[in-house]
Amino acid sequence: MCGQVAMIFQGVWTNNMIRQFAPGLEFGCAPWPAVRPDLADFAMAEADMVAIPRGSRHPKEAWEFIKFIGSNNPQARSLDELVGMELLCYLQEKNSPLRQWSPFFARHHPHPYIELFRQLAERPGAVHTPKIGIWADFAAEQDEVFDKVRLLIQSPAEALAFCQARVADRWAEHRRSLARHGLYADMASARLLPDAGHPSPAIGYPFP
Amino acid sequence: MTSREKRDLRCGLAFCVPWLIGLGVFTAYPVAASLFYSFCDYSVLQTPVWIGLENYRRMAGDTVFWQSLKNTLFYASLSLPLGMVVSLSLAVLLNTGVRGMTVFRVIFYLPAIIPVVAGAMLWLWIFNGQYGVLNWALRPILGLFGQTPPTWLADPAWAKPALVLMSLWGVGNSMVIYLAGLQDVPKELYESAEIDGASRWGRFWHITLPMISPVIYFNLIMGIIGTLQVFTQVFVMTGGPEGGPARSTLFYAMYLFSTAFYDLRMGYASAMAWVLFVLIVALTILATKLTEKRVYYS
Numbered sequence: 001m002c003g004q005v006a007m008i009f010q011g012v013w014t015n016n017m018i019r020q021f022a023p024g025l026e027f028g029c030a031p032w033p034a035v036r037p038d039l040a041d042f043a044m045a046e047a048d049m050v051a052i053p054r055g056s057r058h059p060k061e062a063w064e065f066i067k068f069i070g071s072n073n074p075q076a077r078s079l080d081e082l083v084g085m086e087l088l089c090y091l092q093e094k095n096s097p098l099r100q101w102s103p104f105f106a107r108h109h110p111h112p113y114i115e116l117f118r119q120l121a122e123r124p125g126a127v128h129t130p131k132i133g134i135w136a137d138f139a140a141e142q143d144e145v146f147d148k149v150r151l152l153i154q155s156p157a158e159a160l161a162f163c164q165a166r167v168a169d170r171w172a173e174h175r176r177s178l179a180r181h182g183l184y185a186d187m188a189s190a191r192l193l194p195d196a197g198h199p200s201p202a203i204g205y206p207f208p
Numbered sequence: 209m210t211s212r213e214k215r216d217l218r219c220g221l222a223f224c225v226p227w228l229i230g231l232g233v234f235t236a237y238p239v240a241a242s243l244f245y246s247f248c249d250y251s252v253l254q255t256p257v258w259i260g261l262e263n264y265r266r267m268a269g270d271t272v273f274w275q276s277l278k279n280t281l282f283y284a285s286l287s288l289p290l291g292m293v294v295s296l297s298l299a300v301l302l303n304t305g306v307r308g309m310t311v312f313r314v315i316f317y318l319p320a321i322i323p324v325v326a327g328a329m330l331w332l333w334i335f336n337g338q339y340g341v342l343n344w345a346l347r348p349i350l351g352l353f354g355q356t357p358p359t360w361l362a363d364p365a366w367a368k369p370a371l372v373l374m375s376l377w378g379v380g381n382s383m384v385i386y387l388a389g390l391q392d393v394p395k396e397l398y399e400s401a402e403i404d405g406a407s408r409w410g411r412f413w414h415i416t417l418p419m420i421s422p423v424i425y426f427n428l429i430m431g432i433i434g435t436l437q438v439f440t441q442v443f444v445m446t447g448g449p450e451g452g453p454a455r456s457t458l459f460y461a462m463y464l465f466s467t468a469f470y471d472l473r474m475g476y477a478s479a480m481a482w483v484l485f486v487l488i489v490a491l492t493i494l495a496t497k498l499t500e501k502r503v504y505y506s
Contacts, residue, residue, distance in 0.1 A: 133472075134471065136470060136471075137470070137471050140450055140466075140470075143450065144450070144454065144455060147452060147453050147454040147455075148454050151363075151364060151453060151454055153364065153454050162271075166271075166272070173266070176249075177249050177251065180249050180257045180259070181249075181254045181255070181257060183254075
C-alpha cells in the first residue's frame with residue numbers, strides 16, 4: 001500500500017479504506033488470478049446476518065430497522081431516493097446483494113470498480129462459505145497456508161497438503177462429536193469415520 | 209471446650225466461610241471440572257460425553273500442539289534466564305546508594321505498572337519494520353555493513369526473539385524482589401570480606417549470590433510459571449490467537465485459548481491445560497532438585 005506492494009487479496013470494502021487512509025492512490029481491481037480456466041472468477045460471497053435477540057429492550061425499533069434494511073427503491077435516480085439495502089451499501093461503498101440495482105446506485109457508486117464486483121457476484125465462480133460450525137477453524141488453517149507460501153516457508157503444494165490433512169482430521173473429529181451428541185443425521189456411517197462416503201471439504205473451497 | 213471458646217470458634221468459622229465459598233466456587237470446582245472435561249467431548253453448548261483418553265491421544269498426534277509447545281519452550285529458555293540476569297543486574301545497580309537512587313528505582317519499575325495491552329501496543333510500533341524506532345536506530349548502523357534490519361514481528365525467524373526482547377521491559381517486579389533481598393544481606397559480611405582482601409566480584413559471587421539464593425530460586429520458579437503461560441502481549445501484538453506469522457509465535461496458552469473459546473473444544477483445551485500443569489510441576493520439581501544444594505536459608 002505504500003509503494004512496496006504489488007497486489008493484495010482483498011474485498012470490495014478496500015476502496016473505503018484507501019479513500020480514508022491513502023487518498024489519491026492509483027489502483028485497480030481484478031478477479032483472483034487463476035491458472036486453471038475452470039477456477040476463473042472465483043469470489044467468496046459473505047453476508048451479515050441481522051437478528052433480534054430474545055429479551056431485546058427495543059424489539060419494535062429493531063424490527064423497523066430490519067424492515068428498513070430489507071427495503072429497496074429500484075427506481076432511485078438520486079441519493080435522496082436511495083433507501084434500505086442500497087443506501088447502506090452505497091455508504092459502505094460495497095456492491096448490493098440485490099439482483100436489480102437502481103439507476104443511481106449503478107451509475108454513481110463511489111467505488112470505481114463496482115461493476116467488476118457486480119459481475120463476479122453473478123458468475124458461477126461466486127460461492128458462499130460453507131455453513132458449518134467449524135468453518136472459522138478451516139478459514140484460520142487456510143490463512144496459515146497463505147502465510148507459509150507468502151513467506152516462502154513451504155511450497156504451495158506442501159502447505160496445502162498440511163492444511164488438507166489437518167482440515168480432514170478436524171472434519172472427522174467434528175462429525176464424530178456430532179454423532180456422540182446425537183446431532184449427526186447419518187450416525188451409522190459417522191461411527192465408521194474416516195470413510196470414502198463422507199469426504200472432507202476440499203481446501204480452497206469449492207476447488208476440487 | 210468452654211462456651212466462650214465455642215463462640216470464638218463459630219465466629220472464626222463464620223469469617224472463613226466467604227473465603228471457603230470463593231475457593232470452592234472459583235478455584236476448586238473449576239479445577240475439578242476441567243479435569244473431568246479433559247476426558248470428555250465437550251463444546252460448552254452441549255452436555256459433555258465421556259471419551260476417556262481420546263483428547264490426550266489426539267494431542268500426541270497434533271502437530272500444531274507440538275509447535276506451540278516448541279515455541280513456548282524456546283521463548284521460556286531465552287526469556288527466563290535473560291530476564292533474571294537483567295533484573296538482578298538492575299537491582300545490584302540500584303542498590304549502590306548513588307544520589308537520586310529513588311528516582312532511578314521508580315524509572316526502572318515504571319514499565320511493570322503499565323497495563324500489559326498498552327505496553328504491547330507501544331512495542332508493536334517500536335518493532336514496526338518500516339516506521340519503528342528500533343529499525344530507525346538500527347538502519348544506519350547495519351547499513352554500514354550492507355545489511356538491513358529485520359522486520360521483527362512480521363518475520364517468522366525474528367518474531368520470537370522480538371518478544372523475548374520485549375519481555376525484558378517488564379523485569380521491574382522481579383527487580384524489586386531482588387532489591388529487597390540485596391538489602392537484607394548483612395553489611396558485616398562484606399566488611400569482613402573486604403578486610404580479608406576479597407575483590408568486588410569475589411564479594412558478589414561468594415556473599416551476595418549465596419545470600420540472595422532463596423530470592424533467585426523464587427524468581428526462577430515464578431519465571432517458569434509465567435513464561436510457560438505467556439499470552440496477553442503476544443495475543444495483542446500478533447493480531448489474535450493464531451500466533452502469526454506462520455504460527456511462529458503460537459504459544460501454548462494461545463493455542464489452548466483458541467481451542468477453548470474459538471473452536472469451542474473445551475474438552476481438548478482442558479486436557480491441554482492439565483498437560484501444561486503437569487509440565488510446570490515437573491519443571492518446578494526439576495528446578496528445585498537442581499538448586500537445592502545451592503539455595504541457602506539463614
